[in-house]
Amino acid sequence: HYDPVGIINDNEELKRVMYLLECGHFNQFEPGIFDAIISSLKSPSDPWMTIADFASFVKAQKRVEHAFQxxxxxxxxxxxxxxxxxxxxxxxxxxxxxxxxxxxxxxxxxxx
Structure with missing residues (x-):
């Protein structure tokens, strides 16, 4: 029962990332270019359950930032x-x- 939209709604940082993707912040000159990716990320049929990994990715990135120091x-x-x-x-x-x-x-x- 994978629910990526529920995961997004429960994580303020992820919600902000998705908002920036959906509002066109990163693709002002190419509207719609990320629509297929956004749809895939929000789909309960995503075979990789990408959204579920977001929090772990952020934690790993913080460890990378610390190690780089x-x-x-x-x-x-x-x-x-x-x-x-x-x-x-x-x-x-x-x-x-x-x-x-x-x-x-x-x-x-x-x-x-």
Whole structure:
């Protein structure tokens, strides 16, 4: 029984965000450009239940803001994050999709 409109109405900060989206604050020169997104966010059929994550996102953002204040810690976290991201490379992902789903024969590419 996901009720995004109820969640919006119970959270003043989220209500303000939605108001700014709906009133055209961010799209004065392109009216209606966010209508599909707004409709999706407010739909009880949103499969990702995006609105339900708003409060958690705000909390996480506040932790990011706090961490950023300690420049040495932030630099260390950034380096470790980059170093640990290799597992998520596009090449690895495509290779796994190919092995598990597509089963295509790789084509050799001659470097220029």
């Amino acid at each position: 300690d420049k040495d810690r932030w630099i260390k976290m950034s380096i470790l994050n980059c170093a640990g991201s290799g597992k998520f490379s596009t090449d690895r992902t495509i290779n796994e999709y190919n092995q598990e789903i597509w089963r295509l024969t790789p084509v050799a590419v001659n470097p220029i």
